[in-house]
Amino acid sequence: MTELRAGQGAQTLAPPRIEARPQRYRDVLIALAAFVVLALLPMMFGSKQLLDFVIRCAAYGLFATSLNLLVGYTGLISFGHGMFFGLGAYGFGLMMQKTGVPIPVAFLVTLAITCVIAVIIGAICVRLKEIYFAFVTLAFQMLIHSTILSWQSLTGGDQGLRGGIPRPPFLGIDLSNHLHLYITSCALLVIGLLLMRQIAQSPFGYTLRMIRDNATRASFIGIDVWRAKLVIFVLAALFAATGGMIMALFVSGAYPEFAYWTISGEGIFINMLGGVTTFLGPMVGTVLLLILNDTVTRLTEYHGIVLGVVILFFAIGLRKGLMDFVVEWFAQRRGEGRG
Amino acid sequence: MTRTRKPGISRRSTLALMGAGAVTFAAPWVARAEAKTIKIGMPTILSGRVAQLGTSSRNAVMLEVEKVNAAGGLAGRQIEMVIRDSKGQPQEAARIARELVNTDGCEMLLDGEASSGSFAVHEVARDLGVLCIHTCSEASSLTADPKQHIPNAFRCVRQGIHDSIVGAGYAAGIAKAKGLKKWATCSPDYAYGRDTTGEFVLYLKKFAPDVEIISESWPKLFQPDYTEVVTKILQAKPQALYSCLWGGDLTSYIDQANIYALFTQMEVFAVNMADYTALTVVKNLPKGIHSGDRYIKTFPATPENAAWGDAYKAKYNEYPTNWSWQNATAVMFLNEAVKKANSTDGKKVAEVLTGLTIKCPFGADGTVTMRADDRTLVGYAIGWGTTIPQEPYVPDVKAGDWKTIFELEAEWKKSKGYT
Numbered sequence: 001m002t003e004l005r006a007g008q009g010a011q012t013l014a015p016p017r018i019e020a021r022p023q024r025y026r027d028v029l030i031a032l033a034a035f036v037v038l039a040l041l042p043m044m045f046g047s048k049q050l051l052d053f054v055i056r057c058a059a060y061g062l063f064a065t066s067l068n069l070l071v072g073y074t075g076l077i078s079f080g081h082g083m084f085f086g087l088g089a090y091g092f093g094l095m096m097q098k099t100g101v102p103i104p105v106a107f108l109v110t111l112a113i114t115c116v117i118a119v120i121i122g123a124i125c126v127r128l129k130e131i132y133f134a135f136v137t138l139a140f141q142m143l144i145h146s147t148i149l150s151w152q153s154l155t156g157g158d159q160g161l162r163g164g165i166p167r168p169p170f171l172g173i174d175l176s177n178h179l180h181l182y183i184t185s186c187a188l189l190v191i192g193l194l195l196m197r198q199i200a201q202s203p204f205g206y207t208l209r210m211i212r213d214n215a216t217r218a219s220f221i222g223i224d225v226w227r228a229k230l231v232i233f234v235l236a237a238l239f240a241a242t243g244g245m246i247m248a249l250f251v252s253g254a255y256p257e258f259a260y261w262t263i264s265g266e267g268i269f270i271n272m273l274g275g276v277t278t279f280l281g282p283m284v285g286t287v288l289l290l291i292l293n294d295t296v297t298r299l300t301e302y303h304g305i306v307l308g309v310v311i312l313f314f315a316i317g318l319r320k321g322l323m324d325f326v327v328e329w330f331a332q333r334r335g336e337g338r339g
Numbered sequence: 340m341t342r343t344r345k346p347g348i349s350r351r352s353t354l355a356l357m358g359a360g361a362v363t364f365a366a367p368w369v370a371r372a373e374a375k376t377i378k379i380g381m382p383t384i385l386s387g388r389v390a391q392l393g394t395s396s397r398n399a400v401m402l403e404v405e406k407v408n409a410a411g412g413l414a415g416r417q418i419e420m421v422i423r424d425s426k427g428q429p430q431e432a433a434r435i436a437r438e439l440v441n442t443d444g445c446e447m448l449l450d451g452e453a454s455s456g457s458f459a460v461h462e463v464a465r466d467l468g469v470l471c472i473h474t475c476s477e478a479s480s481l482t483a484d485p486k487q488h489i490p491n492a493f494r495c496v497r498q499g500i501h502d503s504i505v506g507a508g509y510a511a512g513i514a515k516a517k518g519l520k521k522w523a524t525c526s527p528d529y530a531y532g533r534d535t536t537g538e539f540v541l542y543l544k545k546f547a548p549d550v551e552i553i554s555e556s557w558p559k560l561f562q563p564d565y566t567e568v569v570t571k572i573l574q575a576k577p578q579a580l581y582s583c584l585w586g587g588d589l590t591s592y593i594d595q596a597n598i599y600a601l602f603t604q605m606e607v608f609a610v611n612m613a614d615y616t617a618l619t620v621v622k623n624l625p626k627g628i629h630s631g632d633r634y635i636k637t638f639p640a641t642p643e644n645a646a647w648g649d650a651y652k653a654k655y656n657e658y659p660t661n662w663s664w665q666n667a668t669a670v671m672f673l674n675e676a677v678k679k680a681n682s683t684d685g686k687k688v689a690e691v692l693t694g695l696t697i698k699c700p701f702g703a704d705g706t707v708t709m710r711a712d713d714r715t716l717v718g719y720a721i722g723w724g725t726t727i728p729q730e731p732y733v734p735d736v737k738a739g740d741w742k743t744i745f746e747l748e749a750e751w752k753k754s755k756g757y758t
Contacts, residue, residue: 048441157530163486252462301385
């Protein structure tokens with residue numbers, strides 16, 4: 001399990017408060033700069049493919065990074081995180097189709113519904129450890145997937161939410177305009193990542209690392225382990241649901257595949273690809289996977305073989321994700337330089 | 340002099356990467372510059388459990404495109420097909436459809452997606468306004484539901500509701516003749532299975548009011564073991580069984596039910612049996628299974644249909660599937676519509692396509708029509724017959740009556756609130 005440790009917290013549990021404020025300012029500045037760069041991309045390149053790519057990166061990136069809050073930071077390997085991606089897509093799509101409320105209201109209500117469901121599922125799951133946790137989350141995911149398939153009158157069954165998702169303009173933003181959708185997705189991505197970064201770097205984030213490394217010890221020093229796990233489970237679900245909402249807007253629908261176990265599998269694959277010891281590892285993994293997917297499916301229908309070889313390369317060859325490898329490599333070079 | 344290679348990315352590699360990036364982003368302009376050919380995009384399923392159907396769709400499209408190109412192309416423009424694998428995932432189908440139009444410069448789409456994927460591509464067509472013909476999705480709601488209607492999207496596919504009406508009429512005739520009153524059903528547990536079975540039972544009871552359903556089984560899609568289902572049906576002792584299992588599920592079910600001699604104990608009506616993919620895979624195809632036609636080169640029994648089936652077999656060394664004839668028909672429609680419009684402009688072609696009737700080897704009377712009010716295919720050969728274990732597999736197919744289909748379909752649409 002040594003590969004699945006985030007933030008080098010296993011070695012050092014340095015008190016975070018001393019440098020917390022300057023680091024927060026730095027994170028906000030980086031986020032602002034990233035948003036400005038992303039917002040300027042459409043002006044520099046006219047490629048609609050690029051915009052589509054970034055929108056998908058936003059959806060999967062939020063999903064994968066939120067999964068890393070569980071896997072990398074808390075040591076909770078969830079095989080069912082995709083259910084919240086699907087819940088986000090369906091919740092938002094249904095709100096827009098059935099109620100016609102403004103988009104921000106649908107967004108917030110979807111988050112509220114996801115929160116309630118995540119609390120219920122989390123309360124049951126986080127009591128369990130390791131493989132039992134993994135499989136019970138998978139079981140809940142399959143339950144939600146089956147419910148979506150069976151509740152045809154509401155969800156449209158295997159055909160998904162039909163007829164498109166209405167997108168009435170709000171505050172001058174018209175999400176049926178592709179550029180507006182792009183900017184909104186970028187904003188959600190940057191805000192989401194910033195919030196997750198703050199969670200990871202907060203005292204609560206360090207508590208999670210302690211739970212991951214030694215839950216018994218954390219419990220002995222007075223930490224309510226169950227509550228901390230439940231809180232991060234619910235928070236991660238909210239970010240995954242946001243990813244699902246972006247995907248629902250991108251495809252203008254919601255489909256049972258969004259809540260299927262393969263989505264969770266992709267999330268885990270992204271984390272393996274990008275690495276779980278750095279905060280941006282899953283984001284890098286998302287970009288890598290989507291580039292791989294998009295280029296390989298263009299060239300051959302035997303993409304499964306290519307992706308399989310890539311997984312083997314990372315799992316057996318590097319034995320870590322790309323960002324883990326890069327960070328270690330830089331640290332090594334710096335060490336050599338000083339030496 | 341020794342040259343040292345510094346670690347990291349070299350200047351040459353950086354330039355090469357930048358060049359590759361520039362080519363990627365310049366692709367749309369390059370694509371537009373080569374407008375002499377007309378690109379038609381096609382997302383379909385080329386990997387996974389239904390890859391065989393996606394491949395057969397691609398084969399059929401290429402067979403027809405070669406003919407059109409040999410005859411001069413679409414309004415003088417050679418067709419270039421850009422076909423990509425969606426893996427059966429709706430989000431991938433949507434992405435690929437957008438990419439085909441926005442980046443590859445495709446001017447039309449043939450949507451070779453099933454079920455949810457077709458709805459995802461439909462939304463792309465709605466968003467981009469590109470001419471789109473669905474060629475694989477049998478879900479009736481794709482065109483029956485007025486919420487789905489857009490002027491640039493058409494469906495060149497058989498429909499579940501048509502199959503149910505014809506199947507129920509055929510089955511009711513046999514039920515009356517043989518006194519089959521106790522029926523069981525066994526269909527996959529998802530929208531297609533439940534909808535098609537529900538509609539079949541509805542019309543069966545309409546045509547033969549004495550019929551009673553005494554057992555229902557809903558195995559999961561892609562379920563490997565059917566023992567429990569087979570024994571449940573045998574215990575209920577029905578006189579007849581209806582099933583809309585398909586593909587690998589149907590062949591597994593038949594192989595497993597054969598062990599229990601199920602087919603000797605009741606009449607079996609399996610709507611998706613008469614497709615070469617199923618007929619040629621079952622180890623011991625029982626005699627006398629009643630089935631709807633999917634694609635059989637002997638129905639319609641015309642030289643044109645037989646020649647098309649043989650040409651496909653000669654080229655690809657396998658028989659076409661149900662998806663094959665639908666895709667081939669879509670290319671035939673495009674060809675005729677472009678000829679009539681004398682243009683490859685999507686809007687003009689869409690206007691001509693609406694209500695267009697063309698000669699076609701798969702038509703009930705040698706023609707098929709793209710019905711104007713819901714832009715969907717009608718008039719195709721549809722019928723039921725019984726199987727034999729060797730070619731021609733279903734020697735005598737009884738054709739359905741399109742007049743009855745239209746009447747009952749109109750009633751069904753009204754009951755669903757579509758009209």
